Amino acid sequence: MATSVSRELTGSDTGQYEKPAMVRGLTRRFGSRAVLDGLDLDIEPGQFVALLGTSGCGKSTLLRILADLDGEITGTVRVATRRAVSFQAPRLLPWKRVWRNIVLGLPGKADRARAEQALAEVGLSHRVDVWPKVLSGGEAQRAALARALVRAPDLLLLDEPFSALDALTRLKVQALVAELWQQHRCAVLLVTHDVDEALRLADRVLVLRDGRIAYDQPVEAARPRATDTPDFLAHRTELLSWLGVPAGDSATT
Numbered sequence: 328m329a330t331s332v333s334r335e336l337t338g339s340d341t342g343q344y345e346k347p348a349m350v351r352g353l354t355r356r357f358g359s360r361a362v363l364d365g366l367d368l369d370i371e372p373g374q375f376v377a378l379l380g381t382s383g384c385g386k387s388t389l390l391r392i393l394a395d396l397d398g399e400i401t402g403t404v405r406v407a408t409r410r411a412v413s414f415q416a417p418r419l420l421p422w423k424r425v426w427r428n429i430v431l432g433l434p435g436k437a438d439r440a441r442a443e444q445a446l447a448e449v450g451l452s453h454r455v456d457v458w459p460k461v462l463s464g465g466e467a468q469r470a471a472l473a474r475a476l477v478r479a480p481d482l483l484l485l486d487e488p489f490s491a492l493d494a495l496t497r498l499k500v501q502a503l504v505a506e507l508w509q510q511h512r513c514a515v516l517l518v519t520h521d522v523d524e525a526l527r528l529a530d531r532v533l534v535l536r537d538g539r540i541a542y543d544q545p546v547e548a549a550r551p552r553a554t555d556t557p558d559f560l561a562h563r564t565e566l567l568s569w570l571g572v573p574a575g576d577s578a579t580t
């Protein structure tokens with residue numbers, strides 16, 4: 328049985344805040360296979376980090392550990408107390424109206440005004456009182472973002488939040504995430520298979536390989552980012568080769 332040696336930071340509001348995430352020597356085994364194998368990672372306050380890697384390399388496993396949904400680890404994991412996670416499926420409770428989903432689990436009485444404010448931020452003021460089943464895929468994903476942001480996280484963990492959306496909705500929700508991030512300035516860890524998405528949104532791109540962060544590079548281009556500049560295309564080609572995709576092929580793994 329693995330020993331968990333995780334410890335949490337106490338959050339920025341206590342004045343003891345260091346980094347939203349600090350990971351040292353993290354190992355997670357499933358049977359005899361170490362999916363994460365001595366992984367080190369620091370995420371700085373306000374940094375937007377994209378995590379790429381081939382299917383099954385352990386991206387979601389890392390994200391689940393940072394979200395404290397998996398404690399069967401060895402190593403040290405310190406994460407901000409105020410964190411929120413959003414998955415590929417929006418995971419709204421169908422028996423609660425949208426606004427109640429947004430503030431679900433927050434301490435105190437369900438605060439409708441707070442939910443309304445968060446829904447307005449993601450352009451869903453007209454959806455406050457509906458049931459989740461009425462929402463389109465893009466609306467449901469935006470509601471999931473509102474639910475995450477209402478928690479005022481220091482660390483926002485996003486596991487392929489755009490992958491189930493059609494191409495146009497995907498671009499719109501990506502733009503919304505960029506805008507919300509610029510307003511809230513929380514650190515973000517975005518798991519994605521889409522190299523262009525990573526290079527458009529992130530300050531820093533990581534590739535997970537053989538249980539560790541094998542590639543770790545900043546993305547310094549000004550925002551909003553053009554995807555046809557020589558720098559963007561060079562970075563794209565480099566990343567694709569790290570992911571084992573020949574240049575000229577699709578930008579998703």
Ligand SMILES: Nc1ncnc2c1ncn2[C@@H]1O[C@H](COP(=O)(O)OP(=O)(O)OP(=O)(O)O)[C@@H](O)[C@H]1O
Pocket residue numbers: 357362380381382383384385386387388389
């Ligand atoms: N609960 C579990 N029990 C056994 N094996 C698991 C479990 N969770 C994950 N794994 C295995 O760990 C490996 C990493 O899984 P993970 O979901 O983290 O990969 P990923 O990089 O997110 O993949 P994808 O990009 O396809 O979503 C996979 O081989 C998976 O089968």
